[in-house]
Amino acid sequence: xxxxxxxxxxxxxxxxxxxxxxxxxAIAAAVLSVGGVRAA
Numbered sequence: 001x002x003x004x005x006x007x008x009x010x011x012x013x014x015x016x017x018x019x020x021x022x023x024x025x026a027i028a029a030a031v032l033s034v035g036g037v038r039a040a
Contacts, residue, residue, distance in 0.1 A: 007028075
């Protein structure tokens with residue numbers, strides 16, 4: 001079973017799961033912050 005690779009797949013994978021949703025948002029925030037630091 002391969003891991004979800006897109007935002008839509010992550011949302012579908014964690015659909016209905018509050019902990020999963022928090023994990024998804026934490027990962028998304030970390031990726032965005034790292035991307036912002038690299039772009040700066």
